[in-house]
Amino acid sequence: MATRLSGVARAFGDRVVLDSVDLELRDGEFTALLGRSGSGKSTLLRALAGLDDEVTGKIDVTSSVAVAFQEPRLVPWKRLLANITLGLDAPVEKAKAALEEVGLTERSDAWPLTLSGGEAQRASLARALVREPELLLLDEPFSALDALTRITIHHLVLELWARHRPAVLLVTHDVDEALLLADRVLVLDEGRIAHDIPITTDRPRHREDPDLVALRTTLLAALGVSPEGRS
Amino acid sequence: MSVVELARPVEKPRATPKGPRRRVTAWHRWLSPLALLAIWQIASASGLLPERLLAAPATIAATAVDLTQAGTLHTAIGVSLQRVLIGFAIGGLAGILLATVAGLSRAGENAVDPIMQMLRALPFFGLIPLFILWFGIGEEPKILLVALAVSFPLYLNTFSGIRGVDGKLAEVAKTLRLSRGQLIRHIVLPGALPQTLVGLRQALGVAWLALIVAEQVNATTGLGYMINDAREFLRTDVIVVGLLVYSALGLLTDSLVRLLERRALAWRRGFLA
Numbered sequence: 001m002a003t004r005l006s007g008v009a010r011a012f013g014d015r016v017v018l019d020s021v022d023l024e025l026r027d028g029e030f031t032a033l034l035g036r037s038g039s040g041k042s043t044l045l046r047a048l049a050g051l052d053d054e055v056t057g058k059i060d061v062t063s064s065v066a067v068a069f070q071e072p073r074l075v076p077w078k079r080l081l082a083n084i085t086l087g088l089d090a091p092v093e094k095a096k097a098a099l100e101e102v103g104l105t106e107r108s109d110a111w112p113l114t115l116s117g118g119e120a121q122r123a124s125l126a127r128a129l130v131r132e133p134e135l136l137l138l139d140e141p142f143s144a145l146d147a148l149t150r151i152t153i154h155h156l157v158l159e160l161w162a163r164h165r166p167a168v169l170l171v172t173h174d175v176d177e178a179l180l181l182a183d184r185v186l187v188l189d190e191g192r193i194a195h196d197i198p199i200t201t202d203r204p205r206h207r208e209d210p211d212l213v214a215l216r217t218t219l220l221a222a223l224g225v226s227p228e229g230r231s
Numbered sequence: 232m233s234v235v236e237l238a239r240p241v242e243k244p245r246a247t248p249k250g251p252r253r254r255v256t257a258w259h260r261w262l263s264p265l266a267l268l269a270i271w272q273i274a275s276a277s278g279l280l281p282e283r284l285l286a287a288p289a290t291i292a293a294t295a296v297d298l299t300q301a302g303t304l305h306t307a308i309g310v311s312l313q314r315v316l317i318g319f320a321i322g323g324l325a326g327i328l329l330a331t332v333a334g335l336s337r338a339g340e341n342a343v344d345p346i347m348q349m350l351r352a353l354p355f356f357g358l359i360p361l362f363i364l365w366f367g368i369g370e371e372p373k374i375l376l377v378a379l380a381v382s383f384p385l386y387l388n389t390f391s392g393i394r395g396v397d398g399k400l401a402e403v404a405k406t407l408r409l410s411r412g413q414l415i416r417h418i419v420l421p422g423a424l425p426q427t428l429v430g431l432r433q434a435l436g437v438a439w440l441a442l443i444v445a446e447q448v449n450a451t452t453g454l455g456y457m458i459n460d461a462r463e464f465l466r467t468d469v470i471v472v473g474l475l476v477y478s479a480l481g482l483l484t485d486s487l488v489r490l491l492e493r494r495a496l497a498w499r500r501g502f503l504a
Contacts, residue, residue: 051402067406073399077421077498086417087407111498127407 002026003048003135003167008057009191010043017043018055019191025135028165032178035188036223041171044188045139048169062135066128066166070140072120074112074127081108084127098130099123101163102156118149122156129160136166142177154180158203175219179212180205187222195222286468294468295475303457308476310453314370315442315480318377323434325378326385327427333386334393334423335415344390351383356444363448373445380441381434388430392423425499428492435488439481 003025010018017040025031035041047055049067074083084095099108102122112120121141128136138157142150158181161168172178178185179199187195197218201211220226268288274280275287282290298304333343355376362372396419404414446455454473461469 049406051405065406067403069399069403071399073403075400075403075418077424078417079498087404087409087413111500113498131407 003062004058004060005048006058008044008047008055008059010040010047010052010055016191018047021057021188021191021193023186023193025167025169027134027167030161030168030170030181030183032170032172032182032185033188034172034175034178034185034219034223037173039188040191041173041188042139045137045169045171048135049137062133064132064134065137066131066133066135067137067139068121068124068128068141070143072112072117072124072141074115074120074123076112078112079108080104080110080112080115080123083112083123084130086127088130090130095126095130098126101129101160102126117145118153121145121153125153125157125160129164129166132164133166136161136168138168138170140171140173143172143174150177157181175216175223176207178219179215180207185215185219187219189222195219282467283465284467286466286471291468291471291475294466295472298469298472304472304476307452307454307457307473308480311442311446311455312480314373314445314453315377315438315484318374318441319381319434319438321374322378322381322438323385323431326382326430326434327389329382330386330389330393331415331420334390335419347383347386351387355379355441359445359448368449372448373442373450376445377438377441380437384433384437385427385430388433389423389427392426392430393419395426396422425496428488428495431491432485432488435484436481439477439484443477 003023005021005023008018008021008023009016017038021044033041033044043052043055045067046052047059048061049065050061074080075086078086081092081095081099084098085092088095096105096108099105102125104119104123104126107115107119107123112123115123121144124141142153145153154177168182170178170181182199185195185197185199186193187197189195197215199212199215201209205212207213271280271285272288275282275285275290280287286294295304329343329347332339333347334340358379359372359376362376366372366375400418400422401414404418409417443455446453447459450456450459454476458470458473461467461473
């Protein structure tokens with residue numbers, strides 16, 4: 001079931017963050033949502049995750065949604081495997097398989113606070129994917145990782161997406177990340193979807209690909225930045 | 232080649248080993264208490280410190296042995312321990328239960344918290360006369376005084392522990408579709424546990440204090456009775472033995488909680504280390 005939003009709005013006091021968002025997320029499509037900081041990207045994601053009670057408008061979303069947050073948000077007093085199985089109806093073997101997919105089988109007995117940032121973020125992905133969501137929401141989950149770990153996790157995410165094929169909405173402020181991963185890039189500005197740009201370049205993609213270089217300039221301009229950094 | 236060299240650990244000249252030196256310092260710390268004990272013994276032996284004010288350390292040690300052999304000490308400890316344990320169980324359960332009610336909802340907080348804050352302001356030792364009127368002079372007022380004393384630190388700490396649980400984890404619970412019961416069991420209560428354990432240690436401290444006070448009132452058994460009875464006969468040695476037993480029991484229960492803490496909070500070791 002595709003996800004549809006129409007006229008979605010949200011204000012915090014006098015500040016209108018989402019003015020009127022119309023959007024359709026198609027099944028199995030990898031969408032990146034870009035926007036300047038404070039543009040309401042995360043607000044939109046929280047609305048889709050059902051974490052915002054005060055949002056207005058029409059949100060038509062599958063009941064099968066999973067979220068990976070910016071901080072991994074593992075439950076610190078549960079060992080890794082128990083974090084994956086938390087609230088899960090499926091047998092424990094599935095959770096073990098999910099840990100294996102993200103390469104954490106050996107850490108399944110570890111306490112979350114002993115994991116590295118990359119490991120914790122991979123665990124958070126496993127916890128989301130083990131629920132076999134139709135819609136996977138990623139709220140800047142790579143922004144706190146170091147550059148090398150981020151590259152590895154980008155590959156992992158694409159691999160997992162190719163295998164499970166959920167619709168993905170990746171909220172990010174990183175233009176390159178959006179270009180490398182997504183089928184489609186949205187730019188949120190002034191509380192509306194200002195741009196909706198498909199990316200048809202084959203994967204695996206390289207940053208130097210001329211199509212992507214051109215798109216980067218377009219997207220940076222849409223975000224109000226020139227490639228040299230001056231606005 | 233250079234990589235191999237870099238990977239080789241650099242040999243550092245060994246500093247003076249820390250272990251033995253630390254042991255010497257630990258030993259040093261015993262010197263002043265031992266000296267005090269010696270001065271006390273000499274003062275008693277020379278008659279400077281009369282026995283009706285304070286018995287000599289040697290006398291106290293001998294009395295402790297006598298009381299143990301006669302079984303008096305065992306019986307007294309048994310009775311007192313039982314009072315503390317029952318009182319602690321009642322008060323602890325009530326405190327944690329009320330904190331859960333108050334912590335989980337605004338309505339619960341409005342119902343429970345004002346009353347608890349008012350009761351907390353009462354000097355609970357001042358309640359003894361009322362407790363005697365209500366419950367007589369048997370076991371009940373003693374146990375209930377302990378229970379009352381214990382319930383407040385556990386209530387306050389558990390309440391603030393529940394309210395301090397990371398809201399971000401509650402959001403995770405929501406996205407994982409946990410039921411309210413699961414949320415409480417897997418997120419809220421374990422999240423409040425570190426603070427509850429702080430409350431538990433505070434509660435143990437006041438539990439013994441409450442017992443000592445309660446046992447001064449019309450007790451016919453227990454450590455408090457033993458001490459009061461000794462006062463009648465100017466047996467300062469027995470009084471000191473009783474006091475030492477109280478503090479030993481206090482230390483013992485405290486170390487039990489610390490053991491519990493280490494097991495229950497094993498998940499924190501990672502980031503404390």
